Amino acid sequence: MTAHANGHAMDLAALQREMAAAVMRPLTPDEGMRPTAPDGRPMTEVAESFIAPNSRLTAFERLEIYNRQYWFRVLNALAEDFPAVRAVVGSRRFEALSVAYLTEHPSRSFTLRNLGSKLPAWLAAHPENAGRRHRLAVDVARIEWAFVEAFDSAEHDPLTLEQIATLDGESRLALQPHLRLIALSYPADDLVLDLHHREKQLTSEAGVRHEESEGAESAMPRLRPRPTWVAAHRIDLSVYYRRLLREEFQMLSALRSGITLAAAIEAGFTGSRILDRQRAEQVQQWFGTWAELGWICAPELKALH
Amino acid sequence: MPGNRFNAYQNHGVGIGLRIPHYEHIFSRKPVVDWFEIISENYMIDAGRPLATLDRILEQYRVVQHGVSMYFGSVTAPDPEHLKRLKHLTRRTKTPWLSDHLCWGSVDGTYTHDLLPLPYTWEAVHRTVERVRMVQDYLEIPVAVENVSSYAAFTGSEMTEWEFLTEVVERADCGILLDVNNIYVSAMNHEFNPMDYVNAVPAHRVAQIHIAGHSKYEKYILDTHDHPVIDPVWTLYARATERCGPTPTLLEWDDRIPSFEEVHAEAKKAERYRHRQRTGKTPELAGAAK
Numbered sequence: 001m002t003a004h005a006n007g008h009a010m011d012l013a014a015l016q017r018e019m020a021a022a023v024m025r026p027l028t029p030d031e032g033m034r035p036t037a038p039d040g041r042p043m044t045e046v047a048e049s050f051i052a053p054n055s056r057l058t059a060f061e062r063l064e065i066y067n068r069q070y071w072f073r074v075l076n077a078l079a080e081d082f083p084a085v086r087a088v089v090g091s092r093r094f095e096a097l098s099v100a101y102l103t104e105h106p107s108r109s110f111t112l113r114n115l116g117s118k119l120p121a122w123l124a125a126h127p128e129n130a131g132r133r134h135r136l137a138v139d140v141a142r143i144e145w146a147f148v149e150a151f152d153s154a155e156h157d158p159l160t161l162e163q164i165a166t167l168d169g170e171s172r173l174a175l176q177p178h179l180r181l182i183a184l185s186y187p188a189d190d191l192v193l194d195l196h197h198r199e200k201q202l203t204s205e206a207g208v209r210h211e212e213s214e215g216a217e218s219a220m221p222r223l224r225p226r227p228t229w230v231a232a233h234r235i236d237l238s239v240y241y242r243r244l245l246r247e248e249f250q251m252l253s254a255l256r257s258g259i260t261l262a263a264a265i266e267a268g269f270t271g272s273r274i275l276d277r278q279r280a281e282q283v284q285q286w287f288g289t290w291a292e293l294g295w296i297c298a299p300e301l302k303a304l305h
Numbered sequence: 306m307p308g309n310r311f312n313a314y315q316n317h318g319v320g321i322g323l324r325i326p327h328y329e330h331i332f333s334r335k336p337v338v339d340w341f342e343i344i345s346e347n348y349m350i351d352a353g354r355p356l357a358t359l360d361r362i363l364e365q366y367r368v369v370q371h372g373v374s375m376y377f378g379s380v381t382a383p384d385p386e387h388l389k390r391l392k393h394l395t396r397r398t399k400t401p402w403l404s405d406h407l408c409w410g411s412v413d414g415t416y417t418h419d420l421l422p423l424p425y426t427w428e429a430v431h432r433t434v435e436r437v438r439m440v441q442d443y444l445e446i447p448v449a450v451e452n453v454s455s456y457a458a459f460t461g462s463e464m465t466e467w468e469f470l471t472e473v474v475e476r477a478d479c480g481i482l483l484d485v486n487n488i489y490v491s492a493m494n495h496e497f498n499p500m501d502y503v504n505a506v507p508a509h510r511v512a513q514i515h516i517a518g519h520s521k522y523e524k525y526i527l528d529t530h531d532h533p534v535i536d537p538v539w540t541l542y543a544r545a546t547e548r549c550g551p552t553p554t555l556l557e558w559d560d561r562i563p564s565f566e567e568v569h570a571e572a573k574k575a576e577r578y579r580h581r582q583r584t585g586k587t588p589e590l591a592g593a594a595k
Contacts, residue, residue, distance in 0.1 A: 010461070012428050013380040016412040016421075023417055050424070052458045054496055056524040062457040065525065070417055077418075107416040110374040110387040111346045154351035177351070237354040 015050050022046060023066045024106055026099050031071075033064035074102055077112045081148055082119065084140045084195035087220065088133050097129035113148065120145050136223060139188040140195075143241070146180035146232035147192075150239045153178040158294035164287055169262030173255050174299035176233065181244075181253055184228040189241045191223060233293065242293075247272050248286055258299070308553075311447045311480025311512035313401035317367060317553035319575045321568050324558070328358060330565040338569065340367040342555045343398070346374055349390040359398070368398045369513070369553070371482075372405035374416065375440060377450060377473075378423040378433045379409040383440065392444050402447040402512050404482040407433065407470060424459035425469035430476065437477035449480035449512040454490035454519070454528035466491065467505040480512035483549070485541040486534065486557075490519050490526045503541050508548040516542055516575060517557040531560035533571050543578040551579060 010018070022043070028034055037046050047059035054062075078098045079086055086094040105118045120141040123130055130137040154177040167173070229249035231242045244252070251268025259267070265283055274282060290296050308314040318339030323331075330336070341362060348359050362368060372391065375383060395403060408420040423429045441448040452470055464472070474481055483506060485499075492499035516539075518532030534542075534556070546552060556572035 012424070012426070012432055013412075015424060015459070015461075016380055016409055019421065020412045020415065020417060023419070023421070024415075048460075050459055050461065052460045052462075054458070054494070057456075059457075061524070065456040065527075066419060066421065070419055073418055107418060108414055110384055110411075110416060111349065112418055113346075113350070152350040152353035152355060155353075178353070234353065237357055 010050060018046070018050065019063070019066075022063055023070045024103075025067065026103055027068065027071050031068060033060065033067045071099070074107070074112075074115065075099070077115050078102070078119070081116045082141060082144045083199040084144055084192045085119075085123075085137055087195045087198070088137045088140050089130050093129070093131055097123070097126075100126070100129055113152070116141075116145055116148065135185045135225065136188060139184040139186045140192055142182050142184065143189055143192045143230065143232070146182050146230075147239050149180050150178045150232040150234050153180075153234075155234065155294075156297045159291065159296045159298055161288055161291040163298075164291055164296060167261055169260060169265075171261045172258055172299055173261060173264075174297045175252060175256045176295045176297055178234045179252075179295050180232040181249055181256070182230045182232065183249060184230060185225050186223045187226050187228040188223065189228070189230045189243070191221065193241065195220075231295075233295065235293070247274060247282075251283075251286070252290070252295070255296075308551075309480075309509060309512065311402060311449055311510055312553055313447060315401045315553065316551045317369065319554045319556070319572050319579070320367075320369070321556050321572045322371075322558065323362060323368070324562055326562050327565040327568070332361065334565075335365065336565065336569065338366060340369060340553070340555075342369050342371045342557075345370045345372040345391055345394055345403070348397075349387075349394055356397075363398060368400060369555075370395060370398055370400040370403045371451075371555075372403065373420070374410065374418070375405035376410040377405065377407055377436045377440070378429060379411050379436075380432060381411065381413055383436070384414075388440070388443055395444060395446055400446065402449055402480065403444060404449040404451055404480075404513060406453050407450040407473065408453045420453045422453060422455035422457060422459075423469070425462040425464045425466060426459075427463060430469065430472045433473050434476040437473065437479050441477070441479055447480055447512065449482040450474060450477075451482035451484050451515065452487050452491075454484070454487040454494075454526075456494050456525055456527075458495050465497070465502075465505075466495075467502045471505070471507055474507060474510050479510070481506060481510045482513045482515060483511045483545055483552075484515035484517070485545055486515065486517040486519060486538050487528060489535075489538045489541060490528045493526045499537075499541055500544060503544045503548070506545075506548070508550075511545070511549040511552055514542065514545055514549070514552050514554045515557055516554060516572075529560055530557045531562075534574070539574070539578065542575065543581070546578050554579070 025034055033043055035043055037043055044060045047063040051059040051062050053059050075095060075098050101119055101122050105122060107115050120138060123141050124138045127134040156176060158176060229244040229246055231244055232239060247268045250270060251264055254264035254267035269279060308316045320338060320340035320342055323341040323343050348355055350356060406420045409423055410417050410419050410421050437448060437450060450473065488499045488502045516534050517530045518534055520527045520529040520531065554575045556568065558568045
């Protein structure tokens, strides 16, 4: 057992909680460990309660190495997954919002892949972190997270158009797991593609990112808000974005929710201006396209009856 | 007999870590490489390009899995989803053994994604042994624990790091992934003789050896895996191979990754020490304790 400075013994669980709290605490502006703990204790005292100094480093300095490494690692990981958000809000603001986000949502997964899973929703709820391009930043975050999910989510055997044609209105369908549906306030998908292309150019062959200038924010094209619906999906191992009509988005979302085919079609046309007489043909055309893209799957075998 | 029961009696030779910047070279040139080590977490996904790439590698090369987030020393239990995905991946790769680090990094379900050092206490021994045994039983393949490089020591430690390692592996009945670069880094940071560590390790349990480069700062050394292996680390490697016999060896190069040829050439330097071990010629180690 490690002796607490206050005289109490610190067991392994207590030590790990104390050290994790110190390691995950945000750094000072000059990237050092903060001098005081949240409870007001000096961090020198906290560090000395479980870490031994050596001839060159104090306990504080030794703990600080881990504190710094933690933040460098998670900030890099988040920046890798959201390069377009970074470009939209600027590097400095992105780092600040990353620290705020990761302080509220530290990793709860064994893999860094999931680090940004809550960023789009968090950003939407915290407009103060994104500056004047808040809504655009939220859209871009949604698109970039959809990319992460479309990149490595499962792929099930899709139904053919012929199989789909045998279904009745009471059938229920599932969507391809790697298909992600995104509703946006801006037509931001092209912007993300462009920014990702720029990002690739900034990345060396060895995968090392060069520092991006703050000027990247102002160099972006001005976008006007326009409701936009996008699907992110995978074909032959690559992720693509495809614009959808609002009706398609609504219908696919309804199918994913598990309601019957007839109810999903009805939900798809909610608020639609497409004329009634055109709808049957439109639905047939959409399903043809979706089947060709492999988006429609069976939730269970009996649904094929 | 080649190898031991902790590496499924395999003598894989000298391998390198499988890294994305080298994919194109590997697929287009098909270089002769004894084996590749993969980071398990990069492939514990449902589908997509990483797994497709791995399958192509598996068609042509031997692959061994190395993990970075099992955290054998963490007090809270491993995530069942993590274990399930890891086992699923071992079935895909047919890895003859699997390694992860003798450290902790998560607590109460929150992950630091770092390899944090353990206090060398009996409590930590018991906790870690329990977890290694549980993981090994679940995965049904030999597990090797890797010594980490560290920058902090704990006031409550009751033994040396090599005593701690020995207690854990003997009680858990598992293998060791002996990282001689980590030994060197920790020795410089904690002011002990790295050869004492290498000489004390239970050699019959060493399933694999890691070699790597590191970065030297004014007051400490960081395990950065972004440089060639330095001579003092090769000396430790030579001594380790002398004690352990022919042991699968892996060069780690994870940052500022140079060309495939450069990384592979650096790894193959290990061959000369392995050759000396086979022929009994290790002149630079004439005075070292057996």
